[in-house]
Amino acid sequence: MLPTRLHASVRRDEPLHTQQATGEVRVPLALYALDENRGDLDLVLSRAEGQHLFTQLAEALGLVNPMMPAQRALEAVQ
Structure with missing residues (x-):
């Protein structure tokens, strides 16, 4: 199978x-x-889970500098 x-x-x-x-x-x-x-x-x-998932995906895709705080990264994409 x-x-x-x-x-x-x-x-x-x-x-x-x-x-x-x-x-x-x-x-x-x-x-x-x-x-x-x-x-x-x-x-x-939850808000925290969403932010964590976003940060991991953005970093994996090279969209965010890993040194940038997650909240700033989230705001930058919105």
């Missing part, structure tokens, strides 16, 4: 939602097995 290629993508034309009071971030995702849509869900992150 071949391994299934599972992945998730941001749902097109659906913006992420933020709750200003709590800092919660909801990212709309579509789940796939190969190229077959298997369902939708929202990835829910």
Whole structure:
């Protein structure tokens, strides 16, 4: 049996939602097995989790100087 290629993508034309009071971030995702849509869900992150994820992704993609504080990096991209 071949391994299934599972992945998730941001749902097109659906913006992420933020709750200003709590800092919660909801990212709309579509789940796939190969190229077959298997369902939708929202990835829910706290403010701290969202900032941490953003910082890791930005650094991995070379978008942010690792010495730059995470908050300044987040503000620079927004």
